[in-house]
Amino acid sequence: MPHKKNVDRFGATRLARECEKGDLKTVQGAYDAAPDELDQQDYAGITPLQKAALNGFPDVVKFLLQKGCRTDCQNSDRDTPLIDAVENGHFEVVKILLNVARVNPHHQNKQGQRALDVLREDVDDAEEIEKELRRAMQRESNGADESARDAGASQDASSTNLLYNEYNTETLRIKAAEGNMGAVAELLNSNIKPNMACGAAAARGGHDEILSILLGFGMKADPDPMKHSETPMLAAIGRGHLKVIKLLLEQDNFDPTRRNREGKTYWEVAEERRGPKWQQERDTLKEHYNEYRRQHQRSPKKSRARHLSPTRSQTNNRENGRKTTASSEPPKGRGRLVSARELQQRELQQHRELKRRRRVVADESESESDDSDVRGPVKPAAKAKPKPSYDAPRDNGLSSPEAPEKRLGRKSGSGERSRKSDTVPRDAPPPELDAMEDIKQETPEPIKTERLAKAERLAEAERLEAEKAAEKAAAEAREAEEAEKTRLATEQARIAAEKAQRDREERLQALPRALRRALQRGKNRPLHFDGEEMGISANFLPVHRVRFKEIDPDSPESHHDEWWILSFQAAGILGLPQLDLIEFPDWERHPVTEPQRQRFLRGYDLAQLAQDFRFPMEGCAEFDPQAIERVMAETRAQFLKMPLEWVRWDDFEAALRGGGYEHLANLKVTTASYIHVHDPAVVNGDVRKPRSFLDVILGSAAARNESHS
Template structure:
């Protein structure tokens, strides 16, 4: 997709999070599409950008995309000082690739390398410790966790269970244990101290006050086991924190309590028992609440599990339905694909049948056309070109036959492109495939024209002189037509039969009439188009049996060319015989001989070739 500049396809792959690296950037850079390269660069990670960052520049150097080279040099990952394994720098690589813009590439890369070198020199001179310290980051100050602990303690205090009268059902130490925090010395010793101070102020004035005092004492006594389980260090701290002037009051308080009457002691014990019961009741209620919460959590968990199981069941049913639907869809898709394949196979079969039928018709038409074409040819040409004849182009007799009936080659036209010969005379010299030059030029029947398909041909705008020369060439090819045998001659009614002279006259008259009819049919171009082909093409494609055989070429254009040279000499007032002869020899050639496609001999005009035609007059006595 990158190599063919398919931007939409690349965008779809980028939307699918396909990773981009410098190999992909190199392929895109080679196309010269800057939009595509920028689109890919925007999706490439920094790690990928600096991995093998030389790949894009290596790919684009030596191409015609100089703007792409400039774009790549502006990237952060471009390294002006990079060298390959052989130690070659960017300017050296640009010069070595010898691209269309290698000079501009080398100049740009050399300038960037020089700028980089200067920058490196400045950076080495300015390596001051002060500069480094200025760029350092401030230290991070750790935060104090005391505020967080105090907030947690307040939250634990608020969340602690309370009675209806506002008093806590749990001590601060129990709340500490429940919240998972360590016990504090100040908190452990705070409550007893407060109790002692309250006791120092004097006995209570009312039973309610006494009840509160007993409750405070029982509370302090219930907290003592917790203090015993603490560490010795904690006990030392607690004892140290309790060494205050208020300690001297304790004996006085004990003495007063010992002096109390029995009823009050019993009442205090009763109150203390009630307080203990209240504490146990609170603990029982708390345990019950916890059990209820656990049961509620278990029920909620069971409900959630049941809901999850139901969801899993529904998901499984949905998955099964989807699988069934997918299976059904795949089955329908398979059936549809099979139907399409069957349809395509049927269409292909019909197309193949139609093609074969067309080819059969074309082959039949070609066969009929060739049959008609061979029938229109003179019998010598028919014998040489017919595939079914015994003429094989192998023996010396075959070579002699070709020389007798089709040589010399007659040049019927000369122009700036060279000499031209008639196609029906050149055809038998090319072998059986020479029939190609006689086929229609439009080639509607799709003949095989690999031999002469690209030859230059001339068949438009024949001049009167060209037509006269073509007529002479056709007469030359039809000179063997109309041979009359004795059995074809009508016998006279006389008693002695026809005389020998009479039979000869009949033979000659029949031969001339046959030649005339064949010539007229060829010149009418009824079946065979008369075209001119270059002499050079014919000599270059002679049948191998004629490659080493001298091929004589006669110029029917000699008289016209001789007249042109004579007119030029007359205009130049050349009267000397030697001068005129040299001019004729240099510019007028009557015939030439070629061997192996090369000129072997050039001689003067032969006898009876200059403007003269042999005529045989036959008449009856």
């Protein structure tokens, strides 16, 4: 490995730096001077080939390939030269890497993204790049070795890397995509619940062991692909992750016959995507599809006729061809339970029949034919089979074949009917009444009461069971609704947080370098020079104060002598996350006009804001005056556009003395007041010369005097 003096502070060799610039002649010269630097990585794991591919220099890429550089190189995020070239829309470099170097188009980075996944639609040659990638993916679909392809995507079970990460579902998704087993286990043990996005990330990266753990912690294995554009199964299909696909298929209640939003089944999606090992994916999915359909095929329902049993029995008198209605007692059956209402109706019907029979027996003037019509003919003694009561004991006196003839005063076989008055006294009770009384006495009152109570208990139990079922269904519906609300709220919060982070990064990128680093690093900055890093004192001291009468000449005279400073100086020294000073809503503020901004620049040394790390000194190999001039011009343009406000010096001093900024206790805050924003920079007729960058480093007597004033 080359000596440390041959690399810069980022670990990049001369060859890597020249490849990043893209000048083929200088690249050839750097290679001739140090051929062993051909595949040397910097501190981020980036090789010269990746730098050339990232910046889109096809000639440099061809030269490096001709010299035999490694084509399977990848940085710390497992991004390859192909991924970098595709993401930045360098079509010519993509063609060289795919057709000349024959790199693997299926390689996935830490986030499980292939080169095709990072292609942006807004690049100029997006369609041509996509066609070239798909052609190469089909060519390599069956020839790529899955173990070799995912060699860099192993599942790390030792490292957690959660020191600067929040414990939430988004962090779990990121670590699952990276295959970081230790971090995933720690997050799950901290009660972070996995969602579908976590499972899709693990499946996309081919991390079957992590996916198995997520499933064990309650993640749903089979979300509906009709409702979700990317489920764990859809994320795994087309990437050659057969272990992940088989793991999902082995889960209970997994339905391999589901269809996505385009109406295609899983095996049809595998056939359409034609990724690595796509034939095996398709055959495995189709086999489970057919097996599931065969096991869950339903047989046609058989219709069954319902037969209702009569409530009353009817006997057919075959001797004289007439139908006689038997007593209203229930037929002998299966002993079903009788409801209270049905029991009352039955007793009422018996009572009405009893009253009717009493009237018939008491009417002596009734003719014999009428008496026969009412009571009906009596069967011969040998064929009489009276029905026993439903509830009472069977031996009730009516089962005897001679009982009807004895009570009715008839002679067996005489063929002649006698009147009741001839055999039965007038004051004797009617025989039908005696029979009905016997029948009623067969069901004791305690038994009726017990049956009624039993029916009521059964009805109450059914009612309670129905209420419980309704409550359970309502609770499940509420839980589902709450879960959906929670999911939507979480998703909205995640989207809002991502948008806020993107907006903040965009605002920070529009700021000068030193101010951007101050807002990004916050308190994690040195007070003074630390190697190449400038530090707080070199970037933001002295603090330039201006009298309020110059800011607002029309203000009351009582405020004219107040000191005010620009907001970027306060934010830079305190290390606030934003330039708007939202942490101090009580501070007095005043808008900055464009002339004031221009006049401030006359006396301010922009080199302080242009350097987060010190410019290379003249005489060093890295010294580039044109690059420094470009940085200074860029810094001036950024200063003129960034949002600024005037704030009171007293408010800033109070914040320094307050809590939360103990890291600034050893920082001596010096001040200067030679910048004027109302009139030209003239004080007592003398034009003050702005402090140079050297004055900032070494300090000046004027600044020291101001610090004591």
